[in-house]
Amino acid sequence: MAASDSGFTPAAGRFGTFAGVFTPNVLTILGIILFLRTGWVVGQAGLGGALIIILLANAISLLTGLSLSSIATSMNVKAGGNYFLISRSLGLEIGGAIGIPLYLSQAISVAFYIIGFVEAMSVIPFMAGLDPQILASGVVLMFVVIAYVGADFALKIQYGILAVLIAALVSFFAGGWGETIAPTMSDSYTEGVSFWIVFAVFFPAVTGIEVGISLSGDLKDPSKSIPLGTIVSILVTAVIYVAAAVWFATHLSPQELIGNTAAMSEISAVPILILAGVAASTLSSALGSVLAAPRTLQAVSKDRVVPRWMASQMGSATEPRAAVLLTGAVAVAVIWAGDLDVVAPIITMFFLNTYGMVNLVAAIEKAVGNPSFRPTFSVPVIVPALGGLGCYGAMFLINAPATVAAIVVTYGIYFALRRRALAGTWGDVRSGVWTSLARFALLKLERGGGAGDSRNWRPNLMVFTGQPHNRESLVALSTWLSLGRGIVSFSQLITGNVEDPNKPRLRETAQERIRTYIRDRGMNAFAEAQIVPDFASGAVAVSQAHGIGRLEANTVMMGWSGTPGGRGLLLRVLRDLADLHKSVLFLHVDEEQGFGEHSTIDVWWGGRGGNGDLMLILAHLIDLHRDWNGATIRVLRMVGREEAIAPVREETERRLEAVRVDAEVRVFLRNDRDFVDILREESRETDLTILGMQRPDASGAEAYGEGLQELVDAAGTTLLVHNGEPQEASLEVE
Incomplete structure (x- = not known):
């Protein structure tokens, strides 16, 4: 069964770096974790532990961003984001084995952000009286309608959301002057909580870079916009998270931070702006994910990894409407299945697996040295190697059984796709890997001898x-x-x-x-x-x-x-x-x-x-x-x-x-x-x-x-x- 290399570009690129990569990334990264969980992270891990968690998560994200940029600038990037990069480098089977969990993690993220929105809005008396699951399901349906209409409309909304988010951050850092306390540097973990559990809860904050790259098929110049928008968004948001952690630690005690998810409002100069920021950030993150997930699924479907009907545009010239409806269904199912702290670690494992594979692709491409791999944004092989090691190391430290389960699921999908004999019309790096290994073995054989003696003789x-x-x-x-x-x-x-x-x-x-x-x-x-x-x-x-x-x-x-x-x-x-x-x-x-x-x-x-x-x-x-x-x-x-x-x-x-x-x-x-x-x-x-x-x-x-x-x-x-x-x-x- 053959698959086309066309990816899916139903229309010419519509968005530049700022609108198509930087802004969606920033709005997704500065989301629910910033407003509802960063204070909790500081309270549990102490300022020292919180800074380590923030810097480690952002280091993994930055290394992955660098790897991603290297790959993206060495090929004509089309729709599908990370799935496209992995499948065109390591083949359809491995791409599909990563692409399907990647789609699910993005679809689950929609529920994650909307659950956070409902939790934050529960302080409003009117909202508190509503069933949270029914309310969250209603928000999902609203976003499904927006995504069904089109990405142009959705991305126009983001500029207003960005303005509200900036106002909320200004209000947060404007409050509490003259009321500082000595920060608690050591941890104050509650029962059942550890460093890696806190890391798992925080890590979804840095997965927002998936949104920008998932819109790759809608960008005017993906090879330029993806590296620039991704890396700048990571650096800008990392500074904001570090500053927020310090501000939390110097204004509230660990007990206050752990017990009060609305701690940011207590510090803020204008508390109502924090509530508006929470609403804006969580909804924008959900909107970004509801745009990204269907495009990943559409690219996977176009390659026949999953049924082709999932890529149906249902009359639209640009939007993957069938995938939008499926994403909405997955999000509603997750909303009725779990709460925020249950969903966060699941998303973390999915994204770490994807990030690890992106780093692996970049490391292999760099190590193999195919002449066709000519990135305009080149990084040393140690960068993706460290990124991949960080991803899979963090997975095992967070939850070893879940990591094994994720690997088993990935390999299960891989072998299922192998049995279907999927084939792409493009070349991938696997042949380059075997060529490099064959070259290495032949040179060792030539230099070390061994082929011309009775012990190693065999009929060639x-x-x-x-x-x-x-x-x-x-x-x-x-x-x-x-x-x-x-x-x-x-x-x-x-x-x-x-x-x-x-x-x-x-x-x-x-x-x-x-x-x-x-x-x-x-x-x-x-x-x-x-x-x-x-x-x-x-x-x-x-x-x-x-x-x-x-x-x-x-x-x-x-x-x-x-x-x-x-x-x-x-x-x-x-x-x-x-x-x-x-x-x-x-x-x-x-x-x-x-x-x-x-x-x-x-x-x-x-x-x-x-x-x-x-x-x-x-x-x-x-x-x-x-x-x-x-x-x-x-x-x-x-x-x-x-x-x-x-x-x-x-x-x-x-x-x-x-x-x-x-x-x-x-x-x-x-x-x-x-x-x-x-x-x-x-x-x-x-x-x-x-x-x-x-x-x-x-x-x-x-x-x-x-x-x-x-x-x-x-x-x-x-x-x-x-x-x-x-x-x-x-x-x-x-």
């Missing part, structure tokens, strides 16, 4: 299959041998001239068909297709060029030819590959026999050295595969004298035990019999016979090929083996 197979569906037996054998954890490549040689305009297109088509074959069968293999002047020179050239550094093809596998000329050609290729220290395997499969019952493998062994060790290694690897489960490996040897049978058997069994290969040993007396006859008698009914080959003389390739053909005819399904690196493809491990 170059299999000349042509189109694999035409040579299923070669594919099967390579699959069995791949349990040696080597690298398998299927290659098609296309004879001709590169200058022929049809050949490059033919090569691309052939390579893609091989990839499709591999992917459809869930195989671990690579696809290759090359244009070569002829098969013999092409096979040699491709075999020696394939790979990087020490990680190269050490074993070449082909089908055995059915014609004398073809066999002579293969053996001439073997000569060249042997000179290049490549091992060579030729497979002949009897048309009637196939691989039989996968129950017996015969290895005709001439002793250690030469081809013997590689033949046994290959038999052992094949036997490990489930297709050959319970198969018997038989090691067969011939002697010229009867008295040699027992000692040769004992010596062979001893060697097999020493190298930990489980095999049955059989020793035959030749008695002047022809080897072809012995082979036919002993191995004709065997499912796979493994025989060794020598490097033939150039002049004797055809004759040697006919001799091998006699053996193949006698044995049936046969694997012919030549060991090109006997010191490395060895049973002995130092």
Whole structure:
């Protein structure tokens, strides 16, 4: 299933930095926590603890803002905010795993701010007489209507709200002059309250930066507005929170601050302005969230992570109306389910998880160093690394079980999306991560050695299959041998001239068909297709060029030819590959026999050295595969004298035990019999016979090929083996 990279931009950007990012962020950050919970934070944690909490929360927010700015200035940001940034960097599955909880946290925030509004308004006699849940639900419905009408109308309201908020803050800091007390620096935690519980209650204050970035699809220049508006809003509001904490601590005792959520009014020069500020800030924060959440859901829906109907605009040219209605439903449900102090930690966990992932994206992008990652706002990798560490560290310290639950939910969504095989048409940083890891591993291998010794030897197979569906037996054998954890490549040689305009297109088509074959069968293999002047020179050239550094093809596998000329050609290729220290395997499969019952493998062994060790290694690897489960490996040897049978058997069994290969040993007396006859008698009914080959003389390739053909005819399904690196493809491990 494919998803478009269009994000969703139904209209040209409408808002600049001040209107679209800075003001919504500030109005959301300077919300319910400032007016109703900052005094409580100071009372519980003391001024010293409160300043640590405020600075730590803002440090996490600032580091995330810097990371977010780095990512945003390196791509064309569209609708969806943080979901867009994460999904376009780490892929749809991870983006969806974060985007769905992000939407829920934003939708829950609507309820959070409206619950705070109702709590604050309870001091008004008329409001106190109303059912708080019914009142909060009514406010949600009002905001749903505003968001349903459109963001233009909603953002016009914010300037009036900003003016009321400024007046409230001026009134707060204008009051209490000449009435200061010595601040209590130490904590006064009530029962069941701790530093991290207080931090969890405060942290939603700094999550307001989500509002600005969630409006990314409505900004005129997101790459400019998001960094500037986000960072300035964080710094300005951090100063206000620090000043407010100091002002609270120098005017009221911890007991007064803990027991009175309206403490700000007692200090204020004009208390009624605080009430107006509470109403303005909580409602503006709720309004910001009711604008942000539907746009996140719309972007997630447009990528088919959730049903497409959730992105419906229901007749509007600009507004995600279906998502607005769903957000209202979630907010009402939360209002009827819990109070302010219950909801705050839930939002904290959701947002910390999202912030942590934003930092992770920025750190990965910076560390991987893809040429496409060219942010105009660049930060050192330590910045997002510290931000991510701070987010996930704070999550565990706040509530370890809840953190584990959040991670489980995130991974649950991730694996569910993986099963749906979501795919985007854009590239993401994951391929860059694997490229960087592969580069690191290859350089370590090159500098440290290890690929060229018997302990680390494994068959890295170059299999000349042509189109694999035409040579299923070669594919099967390579699959069995791949349990040696080597690298398998299927290659098609296309004879001709590169200058022929049809050949490059033919090569691309052939390579893609091989990839499709591999992917459809869930195989671990690579696809290759090359244009070569002829098969013999092409096979040699491709075999020696394939790979990087020490990680190269050490074993070449082909089908055995059915014609004398073809066999002579293969053996001439073997000569060249042997000179290049490549091992060579030729497979002949009897048309009637196939691989039989996968129950017996015969290895005709001439002793250690030469081809013997590689033949046994290959038999052992094949036997490990489930297709050959319970198969018997038989090691067969011939002697010229009867008295040699027992000692040769004992010596062979001893060697097999020493190298930990489980095999049955059989020793035959030749008695002047022809080897072809012995082979036919002993191995004709065997499912796979493994025989060794020598490097033939150039002049004797055809004759040697006919001799091998006699053996193949006698044995049936046969694997012919030549060991090109006997010191490395060895049973002995130092």
